[in-house]
Amino acid sequence: MTYLLLALFGGLSGITTVLFGFGGGFVVVPVLYGVLTSGAGGSLAEAAAMHVAVATSTCVMIVNASLSTRRSARAGTLLSAWLWPLAGFIAVGSCVGALAAGFVTGSALRVAFIVYLAITIIDCLGRRGFVSRTVEGEPRRPGRWATGPGGIVIGAIATFLGVGGSVMTVPLLRRCGLSMTQATAMANPLSLPVALIGTLTYMLAGTMSVSKLGVGYIGYVNLIAFAVLTCGAWFGMRLAARWVGRIPDQLHARVYVGLLVVVMLSMVVA
Incomplete structure (x- = not known):
């Protein structure tokens, strides 16, 4: 049942990656946090639930953002001249956020996510x-x-929270005059530095931790959850691809904000 739940939410993360540039973090972090705190991953994983959720989220984000970036490049919705040097500065910030995340508790990380x-x-x-x-x-x-x-x-905030940065890059690009289709497409390549640096940092941090999580983990990354979520995401992205560019711009923006509200409420009651 747990794997089916993860697959379904993996599919939802794929849909939000393509249509909203979320990369998966805003879907994966709450659901995986809920699964782990219910005792499904064992006592050690439950104690480190937020770190495992964020780490696995960034790992899923690598695959989601890469596949969506490839699709957007083929469709011609990426503005390559806009990606650099913004992506480089986001990468620098990602290093700062990854280092900072190692000095906070899971509870503090959850509160920071909600705020x-x-x-x-x-x-x-x-x-x-x-x-x-x-x-x-x-x-x-x-x-x-x-x-x-x-x-x-x-980069710092996104890596610290494991969310990819789309919630800041999409509004930024939107206010520069891009349509929601363009802004969300651009969010995925801009999330890749966050995903790569965040995943590497959480793997190393978990490996060096005194209480290692054991088999099925690389650092804080849950490999089984990663595999199930990624498979689900692949199907979700294929399903969502047919809707790209077909949603009215203002409705697209309103749904984007509505999804943020749903995710925030899910973390508050978790």
Whole structure:
């Protein structure tokens, strides 16, 4: 039953990766945290549930974001000139966030995740430019401050929480004048530095931990959960591909915010 649940939510993560650029973190972290805290992974895994959920999430994100990036490149929805140097600054920030995550408890990580979501939801609804586009004419590339310091902050927070950074890159690109289809497509390649650095860090941190989680883990990454979630995600991405570009822009933005609310509430009651 646990594996079926993970497969179903893996499929949902694939859908959200393609349509919303989430990469899987906002779906995988809450469900895997819930599974582990129910005792399904053993006492050690339950004690480190949030770290395992975040680590496995970043590992799933590598596959999801890579496959979605490939699909977007073929479809021509990526603006390659916008990816660099923003992706480089996000990578730098990812190193900072990965180091910081090793100094906090699972409870603190969970609270940070919830607070981060709440702030993002309020920002999307409260500021102009997200739900409806306000930029006239051609989209403008992010400025120097948004690219440099902004990219570092995005990478640090995203890796610290294991969420890929799409909740910051999508609103940023949206306010630069991109459609939701373009902004969500761009979020996936920008999430790859976070996924790669986050996964490596959590693997090393778990391996060096005094209380190692044992067989079926590389560091904090649960390999069985990773495999099941990834298989489910592959089917979800194939299902969602037919809807890319067909959802009205404003509805796309509203559903994006609605999904953030659902994920936040699921973590509050977990």
